[in-house]
Amino acid sequence: MVERNGNGDKSLENWIWDAACSIRGAQEAAKYKDFILPLIFTKRLCDVFDDELNRIAEKVGSRAKAFKLVAMDHNLVRFYLPLQPQNPDDPVWSLIRKLSDKIGEKLTDYLREIAKANPLLNGIINRVDFNATTHGQRDLDDDRLSNLIEKISQKRLGLKDVEPDVIGRSYEYLIRKFAEGSGQSAGEFYTPKEVGLIMAKIMQPEPGMAIYDPCCGSAGLLIKCQLVLQESQGLTEKFAPLQLYGQEYTGNTWAMANMNMIIHDMEGKIEIGDTFRHPKFMQAGKLAQFERVVANPMWNQKWFIEKDYDGDELGRFPKGAGYPGSSADWGWVQHISASLDKTGKAAIVRFGYRCSVTGFGECQ
Template sequence: MTEAKQKLEQQLWNIANTLRGKMGADEFRDYILGFIFYKYLSRKMELHADKILKPDGLTFRQLEGHPQEDIYLEAVKEDALVHLGYYLKPSELFSELARRGNGNGKSKFILGDLSKVLSNIEQSTMGSESEEDFGNLFEDLDLTSSKLGKSEEAKNELIVKVLTHLDEVDFDLENTKSDVLGDAYEYLIGKFASGAGKKAGEFYTPQQVSKVLAKLVTIGKEQIRNVYDPTCGSGSLLLRVSKETEVGAFYGQESNPTTYNLCRMNMIMHDVHYKRFDIHNEDTLENPSPEHIDERFEAIVANPPFSAKWSASPLFMSDDRFSPYGKLAPKTKADFAFVQHMVHQLSETGTMACVLPHGVLFRGAAEGHIRKFLIKDRNYLDAVIGLPANVFYGTGIPTCILVLKKSREDSKDILFIDSSEHYEKIKTQNYLREKDVEKIIDTYKNRSSIDKYSYVATLEEVKENDYNLNIPRYVDTFEEEEPVDLKAIASELKNLEQDIKTTDAEIADFCNQLGIEQPF
């Protein structure tokens, strides 16, 4: 399975590089992921239709020109909209377009047909239950962009080349027990994130960090009713939770329209049925989705944008998410506003884990007030975990994970973990290794104090520190240096001085022999 996964990942990355040209990583990302998604939908449609038509001894492709073509297609469409959420005609299948574009080894003009097909996929859902889940999914796939080529012929030739290469790749969708394609899609998203600089943080959380968050919120649970990410990006965090436990439903919000589309594609590519995910294109803080605000979630995971700006409007003081605290997060640092929002959405028996910049642990004013309220008045904070610097794409700042619960088993203390020095450096990026992830999770599970790594602090100790959560206040990582042997150093200096005198004498002798002035 690993070999097949690696082969598929390499094949898709090679095809992606065909599009690279003058585009930035985020631009050719949208094209290649869009085309892969189109092929996925196409193959799923064909497999589903063939299954429906099998009792009649027909395949989906054989319906074209059949005496009862219209009747069969209508029946297939009706069933597909319920089970898949969308519909394509046999003539709109990916392989059919790739074949037409590469007729007799020569590129034929298909850009118009391709645009129409992508539009038809979205239009097929109009009036159905899946309309919102498939609406505008391909809006970032601009086939008129000059980035694809200066002329229409050049654009067409490039697109035909990409479709032809993709058509030769086996997605192995017949194997229902495999998620090789979903993993490969996630791999591509990660590759694009590594080259996207600061923009990477908008849509991707590194896999090992995702794994830590997912494990933290699922400990001891074989299944959970739902999981929520208020800043869901590409959806990688939500999907990671489903690798740890069985998830009933996925909820998320994302303010960036392009990333919102990517998240929905990612869900569908991982074979999450459209009825099981509810993703909205909304600003979580300013305009939370009305369909989510009354929901309470068993698991919440998030990697909000670090120290983002928000309005901090006084009107929010009457918002149930913020009013109990008596303070709003500052306009220039919305970190605690995201925490307040998530706490409001957390169920009484749920767990939330979110990544935040270290400043939330010790900054004063309104943030200090909110921090004190969460600990003293609500006693929701369960653990503080320090991560290494430079583990996120686009920023080198050190970060931490806050774990919060409304019903804490260990309500008399807070666990502090310092994992900042546990990582592997590869080129310019730091990575959590598998053993680093496991150590964090094992320490959290056992709630153990480990020398220079973790400490279980009583609430009284936290109070004595005026609710400052800076990790070095609780976990002592100071390493004593070996004592300096002054006598040995003095002896070395004497020896060096003698060596210098001997060398100076030799140089002086050489200079005299050569009849030149001495340099000293």
């Protein structure tokens, strides 16, 4: 997580942790990220939108004219934000920062307006209701929400301010911190950056390849494959990007994966649902096959029963290949094998007491 202005990793991570601490006590620690990351994503959208408005304003003479132009033609910017401060020279984020009453309600309305103007963001940026209540009590009261907004306001996240992996790296940082705090292994929830890069390099992705992650989490493994491809091809060369496909079971994590792809300026298709029982990527009624598969499944899953295997109609669990047993570990390997084309290769992470990477090479 590198800031271009030279403040370094520690500064940005401290900023993220300060944001988490600003709502400490409002929710279980593991849920903090569900409030923080959509706001960081929104801050990034606002700051990039400002950068694009400023670029247009240099050509047309003022930000007021730039606002009018992008309102008429949304294609002039990456994402059109239907938010305009009373003074057009003020940052777009200032509308959120200056909220003083009904903060949760108005913030939620702003995010819904952004989603309405950008179908690609629907279900992603507007997934969290900042005004939600449980048993008559606000999940995140306005005082804590105001503190969170102020903490996030302390960093600019524009095109020249930070590297484009703010969401993914922030997500991994928060997951690791909260996992450590609860005494759980962080490896159960995300794949460390170093492991992901090793996997991507061993996969040797080539331009235009189709790469799949059946349990993609925040899409970090898919993104690292594209980053490795860019490094191998050279940033100035034109080449076909990877075709990235992922499926994720948990709704908030699915949203985070989409945010991660968007903030990296990458295109991919991330589906939501139970890959084991209902895989979403199909082709002519059969399981789709890919040139590369990268995965870090949740190991030791014991809630799949015999009929889940016997009832499969996609040829993933052939008789005689070994019954998965009391956990789904072998079942995941079988699903990955069935998702490879004839020359495909897979990389699978297995976390035990120590982190190790297995499954490299062709999956027969």
